[in-house]
Amino acid sequence: MYVGDLRDSRxxxxxxxxxxxxFLHTGASxxxxxxxxxxxxxxxxxxxxxxxxxxSLRTVFSTMHCGCECxxxxxxxxxxxxxxxxxxxxxxxxxxxxxxxARARVCWKKGVAVSDERSxxxxxxxxxxxxxxxxxxxxxxxxxxxxDELDALLDDLAVLAAGTRIHMLDARSGATHEHHAPNGLVDxxxxxxxxxPLLAHLARVDGTSLAIALGWVExxxxxxxxxxxxxxxxxxxxxxxxxxxxxxxxxxLPERCLFEPGPGARLPENVARGLVGAIAIDVGxxxxxxxxxxxxxxxxxxxxxxxxxxPALLAQLARNTGCTTEELAARLDSRIPH
Numbered sequence: 001m002y003v004g005d006l007r008d009s010r011x012x013x014x015x016x017x018x019x020x021x022x023f024l025h026t027g028a029s030x031x032x033x034x035x036x037x038x039x040x041x042x043x044x045x046x047x048x049x050x051x052x053x054x055x056s057l058r059t060v061f062s063t064m065h066c067g068c069e070c071x072x073x074x075x076x077x078x079x080x081x082x083x084x085x086x087x088x089x090x091x092x093x094x095x096x097x098x099x100x101x102a103r104a105r106v107c108w109k110k111g112v113a114v115s116d117e118r119s120x121x122x123x124x125x126x127x128x129x130x131x132x133x134x135x136x137x138x139x140x141x142x143x144x145x146x147x148d149e150l151d152a153l154l155d156d157l158a159v160l161a162a163g164t165r166i167h168m169l170d171a172r173s174g175a176t177h178e179h180h181a182p183n184g185l186v187d188x189x190x191x192x193x194x195x196x197p198l199l200a201h202l203a204r205v206d207g208t209s210l211a212i213a214l215g216w217v218e219x220x221x222x223x224x225x226x227x228x229x230x231x232x233x234x235x236x237x238x239x240x241x242x243x244x245x246x247x248x249x250x251x252x253l254p255e256r257c258l259f260e261p262g263p264g265a266r267l268p269e270n271v272a273r274g275l276v277g278a279i280a281i282d283v284g285x286x287x288x289x290x291x292x293x294x295x296x297x298x299x300x301x302x303x304x305x306x307x308x309x310x311p312a313l314l315a316q317l318a319r320n321t322g323c324t325t326e327e328l329a330a331r332l333d334s335r336i337p338h
Contacts, residue, residue, distance in 0.1 A: 050097050089135055090110075090134060092133045094106070094107045095130050159185060193217050194215030200302050219274055304332040307332055308329060
């Protein structure tokens with residue numbers, strides 16, 4: 001995983017967001033993020049499916065020793081995975097979980113576990129709480145958590161975890177924000193005028209998940225929003241958008257319309273006119289699958305039937321690509337298993 005420039009405040013925000021992502025993966029219905037001061041934070045996940053025993057907490061939140069050492073040597077590429085990177089970047093990192101009448105707690109110092117305990121409790125609701133304090137020996141004495149940067153990342157995470165409410169409280173200013181996207185990517189497209197977005201999902205055994213929403217409006221240049229977290233959290237929208245549009249086009253368009261053959265090809269402007277899209281990708285640690293292959297795997301089962309069921313859209317795409325409606329329909333039909 002790429003941690004980032006340790007002198008950049010965005011690296012701090014990114015690592016806190018990585019810990020929040022863990023709560024989303026464990027099924028939390030609501031996540032509350034509190035910035036306690038410039039270097040300390042707290043994350044609470046309600047209904048998170050983490051057993052209240054010390055072994056489970058160590059498994060989910062522990063730091064691989066080699067990753068911890070790499071960070072302390074100021075190397076930016078480490079083998080440790082989310083949320084171990086966050087753990088290793090903290091002077092103190094405490095995790096507490098309650099579930100099924102039990103409470104467990106594990107404490108780390110500079111990425112090394114120093115204590116754990118387990119006890120009975122009367123809590124009726126599952127809850128996991130993380131408290132962290134940045135290691136100023138790593139980030140420098142001027143390090144601070146920047147609320148606006150963290151807030152933007154939490155908004156992206158809300159899109160990825162449709163329906164989950166993420167709250168942020170900045171105790172320094174008293175400011176609060178709630179991030180909630182009930183329909184995930186679809187909400188972004190509807191706001192841009194797409195009446196019936198196509199939504200495609202993909203989940204692989206290596207932990208990689210992908211969501212794509214597509215639609216077309218009557219005219220205008222292609223507009224694609226993109227989010228990437230996890231192992232690929234440094235990918236820019238400039239990387240993701242052409243991959244989405246290009247891979248989509250290889251399923252739809254005659255090869256003569258492409259500047260380059262194959263998935264991810266760059267498209268002439270007219271081919272993508274009217275496209276409104278959004279893509280969110282959460283890549284499992286160590287995944288070896290390329291972005292083009294992931295997009296193609298998600299879209300191929302659903303894209304052709306979506307277009308064929310909409311005659312006006314079929315005609316629009318045919319005009320954009322310089323072929324007849326019949327030619328495009330035949331190409332799309334050939335992509336559907338019979």
